[in-house]
Amino acid sequence: MASAFRFEESDGKIGLLTFDIPGQKVNTFSEAVLGELAEQVSQLEQRTDLKGLFLQSGKPGQFIAGADLGELGALVDESCEQVAKRIAIGHELFDRVSRLPFPTVALIDGNCMGGGTELVLAFDYRIASNSPKTKIALPEVKVGLIPGWGGTQRLPRLIGVQHAIDMICSGDPLTAEKATTLGLVFDAVPFDEMFNEAQRLIEQNSDNWEQDRKLREQPLGLSEDQLNFAFLVAEGYLKGKTKGHYPAPLAALKALREGINLTLEEGLAVEREVALGVIGSPVSANLIGVFFKTNYLSSNPGADLRDVQARDIERVGVLGAGIMGAGIATAHARVGIPTALVEVDNERLNAGLKSAAAVVESRIKIGRATQQDLAQTLGLLSGSLSHQAFADNDVVIEAIVENESVKTEVYGQLAGVLRDDAILASNTSTISITRLAKSAPNPERFAGMHFFSPVDRMPLVEIVRGEQTSDETIATLVQLARRIRKTPIVVNDCAGFLVNRLLMPYMAEAILMLTEGASMDAIDRAATRFGMPLGPISLHDNVGIDTICFAGRVMLDAYQDRTVACPLLDEMVEHRRCGKKTGLGFYSYKGKKGKAVDDPDFLPILDRYRTDEREFTDEEITDRLFLPMLLEAVRALEDGIAAEPTHVDMSLILGVGFPPFRGGILSWCDTEGAGAIIDRADTYVALGKRFEATDALRKMASQGERFFPNINPARK
Amino acid sequence: MRSTVIIGVARTPFAKASPKDGYFRDVRADELSAHVIQSLVDQTGVEPQLVEDVRWGCVQQFAEQGTDMARTAVLLTNLPVDTCGVTVNRNCGSGLQAINDCAMSIAADCEDVQIAGGVEHMHHLPMTKEYDPPPGLFRRNGTAVMHMGMIAEYLAGKYRISRERQDEFALRSHLLAAKATENGQLGNEIVPTWGRDASGRKVELTSDQAIRPDSTIEALAALPPAFNPAGGCVTAGNSSPTSVGAAGVLLMSEDKANELGLKPLARIRAMAVAGVDPAVMGIGPVRAVHKVLKRAGLSLDEIGSIEVHEAFAAQALSVLKLLDLDFERVNLRGGALAIGHPLGASGARIAGTLIHRMRDEDSRFGLATLCIGGGQGVATIFERCDS
DSSP states (O other), rough: OOOOOEEEEEEESSEEEOOOOOOOSOOOOOHHHHHHHHHHHHHHHHHHSSSSEEEESTTTEEOOOOOHHHHHGGGGGGGHHHHHHHHHHHHHHHHHHTTTTSSSEEEEEEEEEEEHEEEEEOTTTEEEEEEETOEEOOOOGTTTTOOTTTTTHHHHHHOHHHHHHHHHHHHOEEEHHHHHTTSSEEEOOOOOHHHHHHHHHHTTTTTHHHHHHHTTTTTOOOOOOHHHHHHHHHHHHHHHTTTTTTHHHHHHHHHHHHHSSSOOHHHHHHHHHHHHHTTTHHHHHHHHHHHHHHHHHOOOOSOOTTTTOOOOOOOOEEEEEEEHHHHHHHHHHHHOEEEEESSSHHHHHHHHHHHHHHHHHHHHTTTSOOOHHHHHHHHHEESSSSSGGTTOSSSSEOOSSSHHHHHHHHHHHHHHHHHHEEEEEESSSSSOOOHHHHHHOOGEEEEEEEEEEEEEETHHHHHHTTOOOOOHHHHHHHHHHHHHHOOEEEEEEOOOTTHHHHHHHHHHHHHHHHHHHHHHHHHHHHHHHHHHSSSSHHHHHHHHHHHHHHHHHHHHHHTTTOOOOOOOHHHHHHHTTOBBTTTSSSSSSOSSGGOBBBTTHHHHHHHTOOOOOOOHHHHHHHHHHHHHHHHHHHHHHTTTTSHHOOOHHHHHHHHOOOOOOTTSSHHHHHHHOHHHHHHHHHHTGOOGGOOOOOOOHHHHTTOOOOSHHHSTTOOO | OOOOEEEEEOOOOEOOOOTTTOTTSSSSSHHHHHHHHHHHHHHHHHOGGOEEEEEEEOSSSSSSGGGHHHHHHHHHHOTTTEEEEEEOTTTBBBHHHHHHHHHHHHTTOOSEEEEEEEETTTTTTTTTTTTTGGGGSEEEEEEEEGOHHHHHHHHHHTOOOOOHHHHHHHHHHHHHHHHHTTTTGGGGGGGEEEOOTSOEEEEEEEOOOOOOOTOOOOHHHHHHHOOOOTTOOOOOOTTOBBBBEEEEEEEEEHHHHHHHTTOOSEEEEEEEEEOOGGGGGGGGGHHHHHHHHHHOOOOOOOOEEEEEEOBBBBHHHHHHHHHTOOOOGBTTTBBBHHHHHOTHHHHHHHHHHHHHHHHHHTTTTTEEEEEEEEEEEEEEEEEETOO
């Protein structure tokens, strides 16, 4: 096998080590690569004749991507000793790098992540290329880990306590410019000048590099008040942000706090101890799993389209300028696609165009967009009251009222307007695509394109394949969704498609428990403790009770054997208690700042539907909410609605905010164990078929199989 | 060495820093400053051409408070062009620092007759505007060291100052300030100043805007934490409000006062500054007070009237605890919690209030001290001239 490292020497006795793993797009640290680096270091340790050593990557724009996440994720199944060994290998190696008998400079061009950043921190100096591709980060907390190869100790000794806390506990990357400002790198220079600058740096510091090295081995020296205050504030902030679900940022903070006032050697020992607690933890394995699943989606959206050519899209049309339609049109215009937005009257059209401007304006406020972007977006958005505006469009997305007969009537009108080869997509969230296709101008060029609200923030688009939808149509819509920076997941047609089919049983169960005596607060609290961003009761109010009612009836028709009817919701709609949008729902939103408050007027309505007044435990609420969701996910997978477990997990994470630290609903099943899940579901089976585990799941449990045998779905 | 005496004291009412209903929402900081400077000259009857320099404290020195606003303010008065102006910055201690700087100038046989004070327009130029610290400041400090509310929370935890005691102290401040307004004690410091009342009419204002005579312990207890929503104890009620206002004194050497036949109010006996960890900036006065007492050769027991700056109740109570001070001599006309805290003006306001209190309370010695963001304390001991 060819080596990952190449060593050369220039006349001036400068060693140049090039990291370039053959056959890989990026450099990562697998155990094998670390072994090779160790060999290089062993030889370098003898070279007291060298004046200095530079490290560079042989991959343009990709410095070092960090540790091999596949190996790290697999540690969840390893013993504590194995994990400790893995940490120690990196610690020992980077320690030896930091003691080489000559000054060392890392030449960073492109992504420098995690273990890569920890390696360059063991160097005496760092120079970055000023390319926009250069990003330096310690993103370990984002996959539930902490920097465990010296990062939590070397970084604060270099750039100080606060900036180290910010960088490590957020996991966010620094640009080359910011890294220079903070002193993480000496300077950011053009790529071609990095070598010369490094040489100059070594000459300049020929007398003091050893002293600099010794300084960074000292305690950082915070006073008691400096230490207590800085960490008290940081801890308060992180606790609020992680809500007890993500232990890694707080673990990193602990390593920093307990290590920075010790010598580097003692600090590194603290880091090893803390890292042991998070590396190989289930949360970390799940987050790493989500990382791999996200990557997997980019090459496998849920349909095999390798041999299908997507069509080029130049112009897009959106029918309906309501909240969804306007949001969808804005998403297209924002990436530079000329978009026609059509409504039935001026008032609605103007409201839609106004909300398009509001989306960009809110981004200008937070510095993510400029006035120019606003002008460009609005320039590409053309409003019209006539379907004729769609005449030259490649794709038209219909986002009108959720009513089948209205939709089919409009499709008839569009038939005379759309180009023969145009694709028509419906943003329906519930109506069967196969059925709608019968009224479409061309069923092969018809599909569902289901966006989530608010469109500018929700990353998921369900691409729904009807019975006759062509592969070309699917491939084109997948490409279009990616172009507007969304994550497409292709699913087959069924009532509720994938996301709502799994979400609705959870929503209905919440209402059922409410009528059995569980409080709204207890139900929502159990869900948020599980990790959902919002409890199901509050979600009803946010989405709109009328919308949920409509979807609920569709589910009841389609899955009669296991769907719970919710007459309470019907009565709420009769009283115009449709949730936030009407100011009243389960809660009242009529007070200060539209905050949810209890509404005594709701109790008499609820009382009419009460069947019980019993107490619920947190565990019971959690099980009743999530077991039906999980079992429906299993059925949807068995029915072939979703292609693979990855698509099920990611559609819930991206579409409804299912907690990433649980890896997804099927990963949750893997974590709990299918056997344990079935045992729990069996205790509720008297409540109805929605708690019945499928035969395939029982078989899986009996054979000890998992939905994700490998943490990386690409390695089946 | 020449000693320095205070001849006159003046300030504007302190207003809320509110764009909606702040008294001075459309009055500029330089104009407020000029008004106080002019009033001091008029009130003391000192010949304008005798005033050699104006030292004026201000924290946010840009825009209408920039380009040496002290000189700009002088040019807005009828003082001659010979009167100079320098703007001084020691954050919240600036107003008292300006007074101390004048005393140093007099002691060094430099400029003699001077006006010292300060201003801050915290509505036009908010505290955090353009704040841009160097990364190196946070090598050993958290970024929150310039977040005064978080420091107050930290002090409350460190020195075990309960929410109840903070609220009680804030209530005391409001009730004492309301009483001192009612009986005219605070009015003695204030020169009527043009601004707008809540309804928007232009009026001459004569009292401070943020004092709440009807404040109750129940109302204070009901306020949510302002800086740490999860379990904090520092609220808008037990923190000083952001304010707009200017305050100053006219001072000169004791010899000059004798020569002019003026009756000085007080003499500056000793001055000090001290540094502490930025994370505990609120207790800066403790070290500064120890230093200034030593320089004055006095003990704390000998000081009859004391003004301790109230940035936060938690902070002021920490200072009182560490100095082992009882309430009987401290802030008897209320403090910044009620009156307000226009950053650059507070030091001069405290000195002016103290000097009036020394006369009314028949104290020979008085002590003024402030905490300073960034981790400092400043303190000055005054002595009555007629005692």
